[in-house]
Amino acid sequence: MTVTQIETTWQGVTLSELGQAARNHGMQLEGLRYDVTPLGMHYLVIHFDIPAADEASWTVQVDGLVDRPLTLSVDDLRSRPAVTRPVTMECAGNGRALMPPRAESQPWLLEAVGNSEWTGTALSPILEEAGLGAEAVALVFTGADHGIQGDVEQDYQWGFSLADIVRDDVLLAYELNGAPLPPQHGYPVRLLVPGWYGMCCVKWLRRITAVAEPFEGFQMGSYQLRQDPDGPGEYVTRQAVRALMVPPGFTDFPGRNRFLDAGPCRLIGRAWSGWGHIDRVEVGADGGWADAELGPKPDSPSSWRAWSFDWQAAPGEHELAVRATDESGNTQPLDPPWNYGGFMNNAVQRVRVLVR
Amino acid sequence: MTVTQIETTWQGVTLSELGQAARNHGMQLEGLRYDVTPLGMHYLVIHFDIPAADEASWTVQVDGLVDRPLTLSVDDLRSRPAVTRPVTMECAGNGRALMPPRAESQPWLLEAVGNSEWTGTALSPILEEAGLGAEAVALVFTGADHGIQGDVEQDYQWGFSLADIVRDDVLLAYELNGAPLPPQHGYPVRLLVPGWYGMCCVKWLRRITAVAEPFEGFQMGSYQLRQDPDGPGEYVTRQAVRALMVPPGFTDFPGRNRFLDAGPCRLIGRAWSGWGHIDRVEVGADGGWADAELGPKPDSPSSWRAWSFDWQAAPGEHELAVRATDESGNTQPLDPPWNYGGFMNNAVQRVRVLVR
Numbered sequence: 001m002t003v004t005q006i007e008t009t010w011q012g013v014t015l016s017e018l019g020q021a022a023r024n025h026g027m028q029l030e031g032l033r034y035d036v037t038p039l040g041m042h043y044l045v046i047h048f049d050i051p052a053a054d055e056a057s058w059t060v061q062v063d064g065l066v067d068r069p070l071t072l073s074v075d076d077l078r079s080r081p082a083v084t085r086p087v088t089m090e091c092a093g094n095g096r097a098l099m100p101p102r103a104e105s106q107p108w109l110l111e112a113v114g115n116s117e118w119t120g121t122a123l124s125p126i127l128e129e130a131g132l133g134a135e136a137v138a139l140v141f142t143g144a145d146h147g148i149q150g151d152v153e154q155d156y157q158w159g160f161s162l163a164d165i166v167r168d169d170v171l172l173a174y175e176l177n178g179a180p181l182p183p184q185h186g187y188p189v190r191l192l193v194p195g196w197y198g199m200c201c202v203k204w205l206r207r208i209t210a211v212a213e214p215f216e217g218f219q220m221g222s223y224q225l226r227q228d229p230d231g232p233g234e235y236v237t238r239q240a241v242r243a244l245m246v247p248p249g250f251t252d253f254p255g256r257n258r259f260l261d262a263g264p265c266r267l268i269g270r271a272w273s274g275w276g277h278i279d280r281v282e283v284g285a286d287g288g289w290a291d292a293e294l295g296p297k298p299d300s301p302s303s304w305r306a307w308s309f310d311w312q313a314a315p316g317e318h319e320l321a322v323r324a325t326d327e328s329g330n331t332q333p334l335d336p337p338w339n340y341g342g343f344m345n346n347a348v349q350r351v352r353v354l355v356r
Numbered sequence: 357m358t359v360t361q362i363e364t365t366w367q368g369v370t371l372s373e374l375g376q377a378a379r380n381h382g383m384q385l386e387g388l389r390y391d392v393t394p395l396g397m398h399y400l401v402i403h404f405d406i407p408a409a410d411e412a413s414w415t416v417q418v419d420g421l422v423d424r425p426l427t428l429s430v431d432d433l434r435s436r437p438a439v440t441r442p443v444t445m446e447c448a449g450n451g452r453a454l455m456p457p458r459a460e461s462q463p464w465l466l467e468a469v470g471n472s473e474w475t476g477t478a479l480s481p482i483l484e485e486a487g488l489g490a491e492a493v494a495l496v497f498t499g500a501d502h503g504i505q506g507d508v509e510q511d512y513q514w515g516f517s518l519a520d521i522v523r524d525d526v527l528l529a530y531e532l533n534g535a536p537l538p539p540q541h542g543y544p545v546r547l548l549v550p551g552w553y554g555m556c557c558v559k560w561l562r563r564i565t566a567v568a569e570p571f572e573g574f575q576m577g578s579y580q581l582r583q584d585p586d587g588p589g590e591y592v593t594r595q596a597v598r599a600l601m602v603p604p605g606f607t608d609f610p611g612r613n614r615f616l617d618a619g620p621c622r623l624i625g626r627a628w629s630g631w632g633h634i635d636r637v638e639v640g641a642d643g644g645w646a647d648a649e650l651g652p653k654p655d656s657p658s659s660w661r662a663w664s665f666d667w668q669a670a671p672g673e674h675e676l677a678v679r680a681t682d683e684s685g686n687t688q689p690l691d692p693p694w695n696y697g698g699f700m701n702n703a704v705q706r707v708r709v710l711v712r
Contacts, residue, residue: 012368013377018453019612021374022465025381028540030406038538040396048607050386097374105610109378148608148615179535182394184384251404252504254461256375259504 001335003319003352009100017107026111032246032269035115035306036086039177042114044184045091045106047156048147051204055180055188060172064209067131074188077172080121086303088115088272092197092223092236095345099336110244110349115270115304118192120173124166136210139165140217141191144204152218158200159215169194169302172205194302195238195274199223226340233339238274240346241332243281243307243324245269247351258353265313272304273326281307284321284348313355320351357691359675359708365456373463382467388602388625391471391662392442395533398470400540401447401462403512404503407560411536411544416528420565423487430544433528436477442659444471444628448553448579448592451701455692466600466705471626471660474548476529480522488518492566495521496573497547500560508574514556515571525550525658528561550658551594551630555579582696589695594630596702597688599637599663599680601625603707614709621669628660629682637663640677640704669711676707
């Protein structure tokens with residue numbers, strides 16, 4: 001969809017959607033200029049409320065089908081080997097408001113992403129210490145945020161098959177950019193699953209339970225790619241390949257249209273994928289595409305990769321676009337792939353620019 | 357207005373308004389439980405874009421009608437006596453989306469507030485060092501954020517009469533909660549005017565200019581209380597008295613309705629005013645009002661004051677409200693006082709609760 005098509009198909013945001021948008025927030029796209037997203041700029045979604053939490057009395061239970069149930073304090077977690085890594089996190093609903101007709105939820109445009117440095121301890125050794133029972137096939141992570149959705153009162157939960165979660169890079173994280181997690185990001189401890197969408201990185205983590213059946217909790221039923229509300233759908237898991245750019249030039253208020261002086265203009269941004277390293281980024285100007293220059297390959301594919309492109313801005317109106325391809329061969333669609341929940345919209349970003 | 361009246365008069369949010377709401381954000385009302393607002397929870401509005409800034413090369417010019425123009429580096433500012441103080445900051449547009457019909461801008465509900473600890477150096481000694489000329493009557497503060505509003509290309513600016521700005525408590529701030537200002541809050545230096553609405557606390561501060569006439573820049577023309585778009589209006593200056601509560605119980609998603617078990621329920625929140633200390637907070641339940649208990653009087657009226665109220669929640673649907681009165685005798689209206697720009701809506705907060 002072009003910018004004009006987005007504008008002409010726009011549906012007004014409801015009071016309930018604004019109730020979400022007023023408290024949750026995206027990363028201002030200027031934030032793409034920082035390799036590590038500064039604290040407070042990283043996107044934020046809180047499903048229910050931010051729980052009151054005290055690190056001193058907080059515990060994480062490891063229970064269910066384990067040989068040795070554990071009760072871990074935050075001090076216990078901090079006394080284990082610490083790992084710090086930049087991880088690109090994105091909301092599965094990023095781009096929802098650009099997929100009409102949209103589900104009533106957080107009405108994201110493009111900004112629900114961030115790449116901060118998370119510090120924590122690896123999950124795997126904790127599972128080894130607890131000893132997963134032979135009949136265990138899945139792990140359920142339960143957070144302290146409590147609420148009602150679809151008439152179901154619940155603590156927020158996400159589940160994984162052992163194959164998906166028993167990985168070296170999964171952390172129980174207690175720091176963000178070198179400081180204790182702020183309350184809104186899961187203080188004092190949250191799950192971090194690099195490469196997957198943010199909804200599975202359970203915040204305010206209280207419990208890890210080994211179970212004998214694949215877990216099908218409420219949230220997992222909600223985060224599926226469906227063509228109708230009741231139909232079956234694939235689970236949302238890994239991040240689809242995506243690139244974003246810092247909109248060039250300057251803006252107006254409140255429209256956020258872009259204005260630029262004619263001449264050379266260096267476009268910059270970041271690209272990421274849950275399916276491997278970024279191999280290629282192309283920039284589209286007025287319909288034609290050309291390769292962008294890629295920044296250094298990050299140590300891990302779970303951290304975004306910088307790109308840049310030197311554009312010659314000629315007077316007039318232009319539409320810029322950016323499209324990434326990952327090493328698995330996935331690339332971004334030109335138009336959003338619609339689904340009922342408004343998930344995984346990785347259609348190319350389009351920015352209209354008026355050059356003077 | 358009751359909650360039901362708000363719902364039935366709701367007007368959908370435009371794409372331009374959502375473009376603001378996706379990048380700006382309020383303080384989740386759970387944040388009222390913290391005396392000092394954690395980093396990243398404090399409300400945020402960026403007028404144009406977040407400028408790229410480097411502390412090492414940043415300077416603040418002090419010029420215009422001064423005897424000795426100054427060029428201050430951030431190191432210069434840091435080498436001066438430092439002051440740290442909690443300051444309640446609120447957006448003048450807080451509550452705008454609850455004042456139909458509303459101006460197209462950031463569509464705030466209630467959350468555009470925060471009370472963080474700001475560190476900086478006092479403005480007054482810098483002005484003394486520069487030596488204000490006898491003909492100077494106002495100071496103009498210019499930030500680095502650049503954009504277009506109302507067809508006027510501009511750097512963001514705010515101006516003050518000398519009487520309003522030459523005060524002991526006005527700071528050039530470079531830290532927030534003990535860390536360097538994050539980019540989105542004005543890194544590396546911003547103006548801080550305790551008790552006034554946030555729009556005058558110019559971020560990314562580049563220049564302080566003494567002038568011979570009252571300053572009437574574009575933004576000051578915009579932030580006025582008008583009954584029609586062109587009519588004259590009073591300038592928006594000090595924060596109107598206001599209290600907010602943490603909505604009790606738990607929420608649903610995405611509606612953010614509130615649910616609670618019957619029995620004793622401690623309501624908590626904060627209240628503030630730009631016109632002096634908070635003297636009284638009343639809680640309304642189903643139309644009746646009773647006094648809340650006030651927390652300790654803060655050292656300065658520029659920091660919010662805690663309040664609490666023990667409510668007996670009986671089964672059924674209730675509407676709670678909260679109303680503050682300051683030592684100057686100002687109190688909150690029951691209904692929003694409409695104006696064209698959607699400013700200074702300090703009508704009492706109303707929370708509908710379903711007790712089971």
